[in-house]
Amino acid sequence: MQRGQMEIIHVDHRDGTIRRCAAPLPIQRRRDQRQGPSGSPGAGIAGTNDWQERERERYRLRLGLRGTLMDDWFFGLRLETSNNARSTNVTFGDDTASDTPGGGGPFEKNSDTVYVGQAYGGYKGFPGFTFTAGRMPNPIINTRMVWDPDINPEGLAEQWKRTFVFGAERPPPASFSKDTKAVVAAKPPEPFLKLDLFANFGQFVYDDANPENPLGARKTTDANGPTQEVPNHDAFLLAWQVGARFNFPKSFYFQFAPTLYNYTGNGDTFNIHYIGGDPRLTNSDSLAQNQTGINSLLVFDMPVEFGWKAWGIPMRIFGDFATNFEGDDRASAAGQPGQGSQRYAYQAGLGIGQLKKRGDWQINLWYQNIQQYALDPNLIDDDIFNAQENLHGIAAQASYNLTAAVNLQLTYAHGWWYNHNLGTGGNVGSLAIATNPTTEYNFFTADLNINF
Incomplete structure (x- = not known):
């Protein structure tokens, strides 16, 4: 059975930061502030060193179940709060109204709704293969630089894994215990190398066009320049990943997973060309430019990880590198033909410790840079650097297991505007x-998670 999870959060004041502090009750107080583009102050127009502020209390609940139906068939189901693909948090008091069909007033439940976060089934009848269909946990090895960990893609996935052992020796013969009353089996020595080869493929329904064949003439748009017909075919995100994990004695390992992402079709929602904002415009005008287009994205991604133990403590170096092979076309479509070099994203960090039992702890430190035309703005993590591109900075996360089921996690991130000739593109609905x-971003959270 899959454990449910509840996040208990309290958020406090910050100067240019988001701050969450742990609270003994399931509440979150959140205050978001950020510097906007410089300009003459006015209603809705940011002035020099101006920022916007918001405070809110939040909770999160996720309940899941997974199991085997018969033979090699399996299933999974998870219910969760919030309809946001990149967050299952719910804000207290956001549905207050003086008069609604439910009666009006405080403590209404319009946003306190349970949604289906995962619903999938699969088959493992062929050795080494797993086939999954539905709304599933992400089958692709990734980092939060490319994928928000809350996203559960919809569609099909195929996975394969094969393990090879090199340098294995026969175990020494069994011997008697000290009292000569029992036979003690000898522990076999570790092989020199255990190699895991794997492949993960995904065909995800990104955007369903409705209808595919409308009555009468198709809709048109001028948003991409000359008048064009709005696409009437579904958009799919295709993921192609192969990789290997090298496991050596003494807990040494190295893993890499090169991945290619490409898009087929345009759908009727994300077909307008991505622009990503403009620092020469007011904040409202910059946000009004397209922030979600998936045009000219052919992304190569390479997450890597190297791990070992020192003084009995697990340690790891992790990183990720991505480039958009169509960065020049994406920049030109955004009206920035000289900025095609802004196609890269990379992450590098160090992790210490692990989380398994009571008293365990873990610390992760990393640097991250996502350039303006590198990645899909609809998929990147919405906590670290506010789900925006053209930001770079550092992040740190510390976790401690109060019990095997209760975990306290502290996260801090500080980001800077990277290329001042461009905006900081990001899906406005996720900001x-x-x-x-x-121009600058500070983020602090203290999350208390209860697994049951």
């Missing part, structure tokens, strides 16, 4: 505070 460009 904690809608500013573009975001």
